[in-house]
Amino acid sequence: MADALFWAGGGLAAAGALLALIGALGVLRFPDVYTRIHAASITDTGGATLMILGLCLISGLSLVTLKLVLVWVFIMLTSPAAANALANAAYSAGHTPWIGSFRIMQDNRKGGSR
Amino acid sequence: MTGYIPGFDANLALDAILLVMLVVIVAAIAATHRMLSAVILMGLYSLVSAVWLVVMDAADVAFTEAVVGAGVSTIVLLGAILLTRGAAAKVSGRRRFLPAVLALGVGAILIYATLDLPDFGDPASPANAYVGRAYLEATGNDMGIPNVVTAVLSSYRGFDTLGETVVIFAAAIGVAIMLGFGERAMADRTIEPLAGGPADHHVVLRVAAKLLIPIIALYAFYVQFHGDLGPGGGFQAGVILAVAVILHALVFGLKDTMAAVKPKFARGVAALGVLLYAGIGVTCIVNGGGFLDYDHLFPRHIEAQIPDWILGPADPAHPHHWGQHFGIMAIELGVLFTVAATMVTIFYGFAGRSMEAPQPGAPRSGAA
Amino acid sequence: MSAVLTHFNYVAVIVLMMGGLYILLSTGNLVRRMIGLAIFQTSTGLFYISLGKVSGGTAAITLDAVSAEGQALAARAGAEQVARYGVEGVIYSNPLPHVLILTAIVVGVATLAVGLAIAVRLREAYGTIETDEIQALDRVLTAAGQVEPAP
Numbered sequence: 130m131a132d133a134l135f136w137a138g139g140g141l142a143a144a145g146a147l148l149a150l151i152g153a154l155g156v157l158r159f160p161d162v163y164t165r166i167h168a169a170s171i172t173d174t175g176g177a178t179l180m181i182l183g184l185c186l187i188s189g190l191s192l193v194t195l196k197l198v199l200v201w202v203f204i205m206l207t208s209p210a211a212a213n214a215l216a217n218a219a220y221s222a223g224h225t226p227w228i229g230s231f232r233i234m235q236d237n238r239k240g241g242s243r
Numbered sequence: 244m245t246g247y248i249p250g251f252d253a254n255l256a257l258d259a260i261l262l263v264m265l266v267v268i269v270a271a272i273a274a275t276h277r278m279l280s281a282v283i284l285m286g287l288y289s290l291v292s293a294v295w296l297v298v299m300d301a302a303d304v305a306f307t308e309a310v311v312g313a314g315v316s317t318i319v320l321l322g323a324i325l326l327t328r329g330a331a332a333k334v335s336g337r338r339r340f341l342p343a344v345l346a347l348g349v350g351a352i353l354i355y356a357t358l359d360l361p362d363f364g365d366p367a368s369p370a371n372a373y374v375g376r377a378y379l380e381a382t383g384n385d386m387g388i389p390n391v392v393t394a395v396l397s398s399y400r401g402f403d404t405l406g407e408t409v410v411i412f413a414a415a416i417g418v419a420i421m422l423g424f425g426e427r428a429m430a431d432r433t434i435e436p437l438a439g440g441p442a443d444h445h446v447v448l449r450v451a452a453k454l455l456i457p458i459i460a461l462y463a464f465y466v467q468f469h470g471d472l473g474p475g476g477g478f479q480a481g482v483i484l485a486v487a488v489i490l491h492a493l494v495f496g497l498k499d500t501m502a503a504v505k506p507k508f509a510r511g512v513a514a515l516g517v518l519l520y521a522g523i524g525v526t527c528i529v530n531g532g533g534f535l536d537y538d539h540l541f542p543r544h545i546e547a548q549i550p551d552w553i554l555g556p557a558d559p560a561h562p563h564h565w566g567q568h569f570g571i572m573a574i575e576l577g578v579l580f581t582v583a584a585t586m587v588t589i590f591y592g593f594a595g596r597s598m599e600a601p602q603p604g605a606p607r608s609g610a611a
Numbered sequence: 612m613s614a615v616l617t618h619f620n621y622v623a624v625i626v627l628m629m630g631g632l633y634i635l636l637s638t639g640n641l642v643r644r645m646i647g648l649a650i651f652q653t654s655t656g657l658f659y660i661s662l663g664k665v666s667g668g669t670a671a672i673t674l675d676a677v678s679a680e681g682q683a684l685a686a687r688a689g690a691e692q693v694a695r696y697g698v699e700g701v702i703y704s705n706p707l708p709h710v711l712i713l714t715a716i717v718v719g720v721a722t723l724a725v726g727l728a729i730a731v732r733l734r735e736a737y738g739t740i741e742t743d744e745i746q747a748l749d750r751v752l753t754a755a756g757q758v759e760p761a762p
Contacts, residue, residue: 207451209447210452213447214447214448258620262619262627265623265627266630269630269634269650272630273637288650299663299664300669301708304709307716308716311716316720319720319724320646320723323730324642332639332741334637334638342635343637349629349632350625350629357621358618361662362618363618363620364666365666366692366696370663370708375705375708379671379706382673383673389674390671390672391673391703392710395706396713396714404714407714407715407718410722411717411718411721414718415721417725421732474672476713481717585721589721589724592728593727593728596731
């Protein structure tokens with residue numbers, strides 16, 4: 130039983146690491162600030178959640194699990210706020226999204242060409 | 244040397260990977276001319292080295308590095324580049340040549356010198372086998388607290404730590420002399436926060452910060468009072484507490500923060516911390532011990548009055564060491580005061596300077 | 612191979628240190644110099660910590676040898692090693708470098724702030740933080756009789 134939990138937890142942690150890697154690749158490869166924030170948030174949410182879940186399974190029911198859950202809650206509080214602040218700063222600094230600004234998209238829809 | 248060769252295990256692999264990452268980050272800092280990139284990379288360097296420190300079993304140091312490196316030092320550096328503006332001037336190849344040769348030469352000599360050092364991880368090396376081991380063996384009997392790092396920091400080497408605390412306090416004075424306490428920023432009525440206005444883009448940040456700041460402050464006190472039992476102590480807790488104040492200033496504006504934590508209060512607390520620390524030392528002298536000799540912190544008849552329920556009943560093999568427990572707690576509190584207040588004072592200095600907008604540019608002597 | 616493995620940490624830390632030295636020397640920008648100095652300082656700390664690591668050891672927070680963690684550690688290090696180097700049945704890393712570097716990090720950021728404050732004041736006085744330009748400006752001002760020559 131303990132062995133099964135260990136392997137399940139290890140598998141989840143590895144899956145989380147894989148998501149983090151995908152997120153890092155996205156940060157490197159995506160074209161503009163907004164899409165990069167999107168990629169980075171995968172690392173924060175998906176990657177961290179899976180890893181913490183895996184570690185919870187490995188540690189079993191103990192004080193460590195409670196601490197891990199608290200860490201998770203903290204990440205869930207901070208990372209969306211940080212992503213929002215980043216996007217906000219990029220918008221204020223005048224970065225136009227790669228797919229075009231909202232107004233340009235509307236114009237394109239009217240004009241029908243892009 | 245005993246010929247002890249560490250096996251290649253997961254820890255060692257992690258160690259190697261993280262060190263290579265650190266080298267890459269430093270190379271990136273050396274390559275960039277944009278100050279902002281360099282500062283962000285410095286924060287990254289601190290975070291990666293904090294992870295590495297955990298692998299090296301230095302949990303307390305990792306804690307400190309993560310908070311100081313990624314928190315306070317990044318913010319101080321950001322404040323500095325805001326006040327000094329602009330990218331570093333491109334340096335010519337000729338000017339890069341000599342430093343490169345020098346660094347390579349010194350590095351080669353140092354690497355040659357490491358050949359005489361004991362193997363990495365050698366438990367029989369002089370540093371690990373004698374003085375480090377002596378502390379580990381003695382702490383249980385002398386003080387009865389589990390965290391040996393805290394024991395060495397605040398009791399065995401308490402005088403040294405007092406010196407460090409005074410240095411930090413002196414740094415606060417130095418920054419305040421050069422940049423001021425930032426109080427003029429508070430007096431400046433033209434700076435109004437944007438809260439609630441149409442230009443207010445920071446609602447999400449404000450709500451998140453409102454949730455986080457009390458948690459961060461609470462966590463600082465957990466780290467403070469848990470320092471005897473696990474990683475933590477006055478230095479880490481002080482920086483965490485300062486980070487809570489700095490976060491408030493970044494999100495709600497310097498003026499609101501200065502109304503809550505007054506610069507005068509901050510500098511008073513910084514001095515109070517050093518005073519508390521040194522006062523504990525003097526109390527020990529008064530009660531018949533040496534400076535910072537906590538075993539003499541309480542006179543005998545007072546020590547006998549301390550109820551047993553705090554730590555459970557004592558037995559002859561494991562006496563309570565009340566003086567050590569309370570002494571360590573008190574000086575850690577002094578460290579907390581000084582470190583937190585110093586970091587806040589330094590931040591106020593830099594942030595207040597940028598809000599005064601001295602508009603650097605023309606030389607003051609008018610030699611344009 | 613074993614020499615590479617046993618001294619890799621020292622070499623890597625020295626490379627970091629020299630990286631800091633190079634950043635420090637190769638620029639005239641004072642803030643950049645402070646960054647180089649900070650890297651140099653941190654890497655010295657990393658060197659201390661490297662020396663204090665003990666193979667198969669754990670953080671210097673005493674734990675019970677008969678507890679689950681203690682048993683797991685002992686199983687990893689081997690009975691012979693534990694008997695020879697353990698303290699009450701558990702191997703710990705050396706706590707002394709940790710203490711020294713812990714305080715050094717906090718002192719480091721405080722002194723970094725002092726250095727940066729000096730750079731800020733220089734910028735306000737000279738309008739630049741490039742040492743070359745500051746020196747050139749000083750020469751011009753001295754020649755024009757606006758400031759006293761340095762003693």
